[in-house]
Amino acid sequence: MEVHNVEMVMSAVQPSQYPTDGLPEIALVGRSNVGKSSLTNTLINRKAFARTSSQPGKTQTLNFYKVENQVFFVDVPGYGYAKVSKSAREKFQVMIGEYLEKRQALRGVVQLVDARHAPSREDIEMYHWLTSEEMGGLPVLVVATKADKIARGRWNKAEREIKKTLQFSDQVSDFEMFSSETKYGKEIVWEWIEARMLD
């Protein structure tokens, strides 16, 4: 999609604050600092529309970005940030669960993992939850980001490791390497999103 118009429409912590425009929504999930905001910025051709940060755990609300008046990207707070309190973490979990399990407008989830490392226990739990029967066949795209930080010759091995650790299934999900630095994977991620918008 050729993007000219983006609005950061709103932040929400509960369903009454979600947008009411009736547009399809694509959620971005992944641990703090994995690159969710950077992926958003790459897809919408902006340097710093979604705030990126070297300080993990900055984003604490669901942030809805309206793109070309056609779709919302929903930046979900990163999980697995040890320094937030247990009660804050539990509040996040309720907020994220309410959104991902119940939101009618949600057409797909992009789960980001770090291309350099085997997925963490929380990545694995998230993947299994997203692809579980209770999600009712919600489309999932696993994006291995920061691919620029590993040599091209190691990408296949990295992909195999990630898929093995996640017990990845092509029946219920897709996979793509990505870099916000080089923009590698941008077109394919956009194609996946556009297909979900038509589902």
Ligand code: GTP
């Ligand atoms: P939270 O909002 O805290 O959950 O983090 P986030 O997932 O939104 O991560 P963010 O996009 O803020 O990126 C975190 C850091 O990783 C920043 O310093 C980014 O510049 C860097 N980063 C993100 N994506 C890439 C990438 O593809 N390649 C490289 N080299 N760095 C990246």
Ligand code: MG
């Ligand atoms: Mg962020």
